[in-house]
Amino acid sequence: MKLSAVGLNQQSPEGDKNCLNSELWHACAGPLVSLPGMGSHVVYFPQGHSEQVAVSTNKEVDAQIPNYPSLPPQLICQLHNVTMHADLETDEVYAQMTLQPLSPQEQKEISFLPADLGTPSKQPTNYFCKTLTACDTSTHGGFSVPHRAAEKIFSPLDFSLQPPAQELVARDLHNNEWKFRHIFRGQPKRHLLTTGWSVFVSAKRLIAGDSVLFIWNEKNQLPLGIRRANRPQTVMPSSVLSSDSMHLGLLAAAAYAAATISRFTIFYNPKASPSEFVIPLAKYVKAVYHTRVSVGMLFRMLFETEESSVRRYMGTITGIGDLDPTRWPNSHWRSVKVGWDESTAGERQPRVSL
Amino acid sequence: MKLSAVGLNQQSPEGDKNCLNSELWHACAGPLVSLPGMGSHVVYFPQGHSEQVAVSTNKEVDAQIPNYPSLPPQLICQLHNVTMHADLETDEVYAQMTLQPLSPQEQKEISFLPADLGTPSKQPTNYFCKTLTACDTSTHGGFSVPHRAAEKIFSPLDFSLQPPAQELVARDLHNNEWKFRHIFRGQPKRHLLTTGWSVFVSAKRLIAGDSVLFIWNEKNQLPLGIRRANRPQTVMPSSVLSSDSMHLGLLAAAAYAAATISRFTIFYNPKASPSEFVIPLAKYVKAVYHTRVSVGMLFRMLFETEESSVRRYMGTITGIGDLDPTRWPNSHWRSVKVGWDESTAGERQPRVSL
DNA sequence: GTGTCGGCCGTCTGCCGACAA
């Protein structure tokens, strides 16, 4: 896996590129992904982080791994830095966060409830997202642009030309330039991307079922992103370190930072992670202390569907208790068991709050 | 990075595929790479392991990382298991080792010197390795086979045919099958691989400067491997875990295993790692206790050249001392400083023994 | 002995409207 960051160290921030592409990053991440604000207070769940590593390495956490008595199941931190990144090979979006645990006296001082519930995922308004068809990805032709989307997002064509056509310049998450011939032709008339499209498809290794999205912005830069379909074999374990060592590493890093009140760095990958493990403190406090949860209660939860829209699912709380009592006693991570109403099986026990 | 192992867990051994391709694995790894025998006693250097992670993530180890007082700079272990693997995407070879630290009484019991100095890298005898030319990798043509190599390695052609030709079936490290048309033609006559060659080149993403190697074996299976040229941008950092957490992870895993006398798992990547960090115990004992090292002494050391042959370099010992006195006191890792005779700069301070 | 080139032919890429869902 290659990173997109520039400079000598690949883990350095990307500079102003982040600001430029923040919209695009959020669009690619999806509507349910939100990042807490810089400087804000958050709750970090080592268990959730561990789950992300387990999914990424395709290996369950080993029972051999010791627990760190000094590391609580939830750690209140200040978020020093958030930078948005994208995998150089797959364009998968992820965020790098620098966290600093709060000292005991700092925790007391913030007993008042801050209002920051996290920016609610600034989805761009003027964009379109299309799932690619077999014809879109075949070498035989170009890309068929939905009619209304082309009129709304692309710069207007000069209809005095026969046929009306122009060159579009789009930029992906790495700020790479992609040029497409945009033409309005056929019977009936339609918007098509021809020359340049197949280069893009093969460079990004897109297949039917993946999605592309174009964003309109005031500078007319035409940001361009992709969302891959959930292919089962997307797992990319590393041959650098054993998964056991990785689990130990994240725990050790957090435990050491907690003990010395020093900063540590984590990666959050929205697509890989089963659920968010860095939550704004206010959201956490509200969920744990200001919400009455009891067995039998009904509730709703949002999920993203395959067509990248949002849908509500209903569920009933069937139990409350620790997921792993020996290792993580009194953890609020996935402490609520639910039974889902609809027969969409495969859903897991969800997390504490939303 | 994808792994080649099969089954539910990607880190499970590959079964008998290892045995079949052991020759090929060693051929791809190069003549200087040797793996200690299964069950033998070895010395594990956490510092060396850390260096491999640093190179793989392209990030120097952070001074913030704490040291583990319970973890000595060299750990005597029994090697429970060694399996050979290859990266599914790049075909890069690496080994997975399961180590178990020896208890104090076990260490005393092995005070006699075992004779196991490691299998000296069983390089196959009947093989050829060719660095690809621009014409070999261009889409315009096929692969020009060195004349003597073709006669030695490939199954003999039927020279009654005009032109003499046959189909060769080769197998790579993942046991994938590759078919090539082998023909003897042109003026002057030569051996060529035509149909099938370009598919192989593009699938493995070979470029001029990379090498391919064919091995002859008694079963006539024609194992086929690649060695990539040292491209500067080969680094593949992971977006799963911060490099700091990785360093902590490997230290924590070794420290925990040392404290509880339990097994832990590491990956050894010969191409990524600056030097071997799992050494047969006998070799270590011989180097440390049976070799007199003093400042000013002359010595020789083997290096692999770019043409994958072996060459001797001469050097003088200019000093002896700890590389990192505060973190790893009394470590034998890179404790010997040398000045190289020839003006081939860029060499680093070498390691204890060879 | 082998790296690169020009020549040549066949396949595939990629642009077009027709047509149907």
Place this chain on the structure above:
DNA sequence: TTGTCGGCAGACGGCCGACAC
């Protein structure tokens, strides 16, 4: 409105010996 197809023209892939180093 838009997914897929057949038709077609040009680009590129890929096999060949010539030639030079």
